[in-house]
Amino acid sequence: MLQTNVIILKTRPVGLPKVSDFQLTTEEVPALRAGEVLLKAVYISVDPYLRGKMSGTKVPRFEVGQAIASKVIAEVVDSNNDNFSQGEFVSHYLDWKEYQLSDGMGLVKVDATAAPLTTALGVLGITGLSAYFALLDIGQPKVGETLVVSGAAGAVGSIAGQLGKLMGCRVVGLVGTDEKAALITSKFGFDEAINYRTTPDLPAALAAACPQGVDIYFDNVGGPISDAVLASLNPYGRVAACGAIANYNDTEPALSPSMLPLVVYKFLTIRGFLIADYAARFPEGLAQLALWLKQGKLTYAETIVQGFDRLPEAFIGLFAGQNEGKMIVKI
Amino acid sequence: MLQTNVIILKTRPVGLPKVSDFQLTTEEVPALRAGEVLLKAVYISVDPYLRGKMSGTKVPRFEVGQAIASKVIAEVVDSNNDNFSQGEFVSHYLDWKEYQLSDGMGLVKVDATAAPLTTALGVLGITGLSAYFALLDIGQPKVGETLVVSGAAGAVGSIAGQLGKLMGCRVVGLVGTDEKAALITSKFGFDEAINYRTTPDLPAALAAACPQGVDIYFDNVGGPISDAVLASLNPYGRVAACGAIANYNDTEPALSPSMLPLVVYKFLTIRGFLIADYAARFPEGLAQLALWLKQGKLTYAETIVQGFDRLPEAFIGLFAGQNEGKMIVKI
Numbered sequence: 001m002l003q004t005n006v007i008i009l010k011t012r013p014v015g016l017p018k019v020s021d022f023q024l025t026t027e028e029v030p031a032l033r034a035g036e037v038l039l040k041a042v043y044i045s046v047d048p049y050l051r052g053k054m055s056g057t058k059v060p061r062f063e064v065g066q067a068i069a070s071k072v073i074a075e076v077v078d079s080n081n082d083n084f085s086q087g088e089f090v091s092h093y094l095d096w097k098e099y100q101l102s103d104g105m106g107l108v109k110v111d112a113t114a115a116p117l118t119t120a121l122g123v124l125g126i127t128g129l130s131a132y133f134a135l136l137d138i139g140q141p142k143v144g145e146t147l148v149v150s151g152a153a154g155a156v157g158s159i160a161g162q163l164g165k166l167m168g169c170r171v172v173g174l175v176g177t178d179e180k181a182a183l184i185t186s187k188f189g190f191d192e193a194i195n196y197r198t199t200p201d202l203p204a205a206l207a208a209a210c211p212q213g214v215d216i217y218f219d220n221v222g223g224p225i226s227d228a229v230l231a232s233l234n235p236y237g238r239v240a241a242c243g244a245i246a247n248y249n250d251t252e253p254a255l256s257p258s259m260l261p262l263v264v265y266k267f268l269t270i271r272g273f274l275i276a277d278y279a280a281r282f283p284e285g286l287a288q289l290a291l292w293l294k295q296g297k298l299t300y301a302e303t304i305v306q307g308f309d310r311l312p313e314a315f316i317g318l319f320a321g322q323n324e325g326k327m328i329v330k331i
Numbered sequence: 332m333l334q335t336n337v338i339i340l341k342t343r344p345v346g347l348p349k350v351s352d353f354q355l356t357t358e359e360v361p362a363l364r365a366g367e368v369l370l371k372a373v374y375i376s377v378d379p380y381l382r383g384k385m386s387g388t389k390v391p392r393f394e395v396g397q398a399i400a401s402k403v404i405a406e407v408v409d410s411n412n413d414n415f416s417q418g419e420f421v422s423h424y425l426d427w428k429e430y431q432l433s434d435g436m437g438l439v440k441v442d443a444t445a446a447p448l449t450t451a452l453g454v455l456g457i458t459g460l461s462a463y464f465a466l467l468d469i470g471q472p473k474v475g476e477t478l479v480v481s482g483a484a485g486a487v488g489s490i491a492g493q494l495g496k497l498m499g500c501r502v503v504g505l506v507g508t509d510e511k512a513a514l515i516t517s518k519f520g521f522d523e524a525i526n527y528r529t530t531p532d533l534p535a536a537l538a539a540a541c542p543q544g545v546d547i548y549f550d551n552v553g554g555p556i557s558d559a560v561l562a563s564l565n566p567y568g569r570v571a572a573c574g575a576i577a578n579y580n581d582t583e584p585a586l587s588p589s590m591l592p593l594v595v596y597k598f599l600t601i602r603g604f605l606i607a608d609y610a611a612r613f614p615e616g617l618a619q620l621a622l623w624l625k626q627g628k629l630t631y632a633e634t635i636v637q638g639f640d641r642l643p644e645a646f647i648g649l650f651a652g653q654n655e656g657k658m659i660v661k662i
Binding site: 052057058219222223226227235239241242243244247248250253254255256257258259260261263264265266267268269270271272273274277 | 383388389550553554557558566570572573574575578579581584585586587588589590591592594595596597598599600601602603604605608
């Protein structure tokens, strides 16, 4: 009987997740039945939003004792399903297991010859689609406007900033290291980068980098950084609230300057979104992202961690900003 | 030469405005020239948003030594303008002066026979239009949803709640006195009222009054009340940020639980608006509001303060919640 490694949620994390909140275990993979495929994980995506599912803030939540799940690229290693053949690659939300069965529902084939497999977890996956729809739909960028992106060297932020440039915006990125500052201006074409860890006065740095004020804030981080950007917004400013990684490990509600007076006085729009709600438009988004990628107008970065057992470590590393671009675990 | 009383901004208020921040003075009204009308103020609107113009938070701001201005219903007492005749009533943003000249630009005629004159400052004016467009456009009410309105006995809130009922929502109002609680449930048809000053546990009271959670929050107040409502919002909740009277007198930024994580986790939309941006749709809004008023589906309350010299006192009274419905000064 085939055995597989599994990573389960051992305890709900309190504050910053610890490796000991997870447990590596093994289980038997049942025999393949009619209509099923046997999948072998190849690349597993680790993402900040998983934190909310671990504590139950985000639903559906993970259950203690059950496997974690996220977006996975898997290879079909055996098939009793006419729709899938051995050797094909698929992507879907799957358990953190090296091997698992699937009845094929929801599996999306990934063409390994069209683009690197990992792009299906990044620029050509939910990551790229989140940047695309949040920026275009919520941000409503117009030529000449100023876009600020937080977590600008991250998976979504690095795409959002490039899309902002393609839309004709001045784009300023907020990052936590000088290496990331160099990355976003050199590789991703941001006009300016601000290292929020070393800048003595973030509001002043924002004012200097955004002489026309801020029209759009693409936020991946929340916390005090976002408080400073919100205070810099122009009238009719838009905030695409894509993530709040600075708050995901809070054990009690963080405090910020009250936003509502700003919203009233400056006619702001602050909006979160569920990327699944854009599913009907995924083909449009993916076609556009793939075209820009092919034309060289869009690029991406990846941080690949090797080894199934390092999934918890890679996930925890997101909160220390250890990734440039998309954080992926290669199995 | 005609003399007029004038109320000027003497000093920019710090914190809660004081009567001594204003000065009653007199000036001469120049002789009527070709094309001009002489206006005599009949009703003057006092509104929370004026506070921001006094401190300069809201632009265009009032200048020290200059007259305050707000929406006024005035009678044409002399006319050298073919478009306006003596005895007609007009409304416009005008100075806090008993008498003033106008070249006619922007004056809107008010038909004193169609509805009480004061409705042009309330339910059939910017007040009603703010409730109408903010609720319908930002709130996007759907039958069976739950709407919470803060400042529910106030000028805008009392209209917004009634519109919510007309849209088929469960409507819960937040007020600061038991008299107002009785008013909004009896006169305005709110399903429930919560007196936030006497409720020992506002989150619990909200949970009890909104068993299905809160889908729409029509906010006129900001501050801790709004923090509690925001925490009660359902996924995809909408916040129409119409006012933040609790914060208008803040001398330093108030703190609140950080909203961005909620926005991310619950896909919220929080939006402010400038009512002037809906100007093209004012005829639609006014026609609908007038129809409902005529049909008896909509009603309103007014708090009328008598005397030009009491304008500052009436304005300051807004911050103590001294008004039920629209606060208006009768000259």
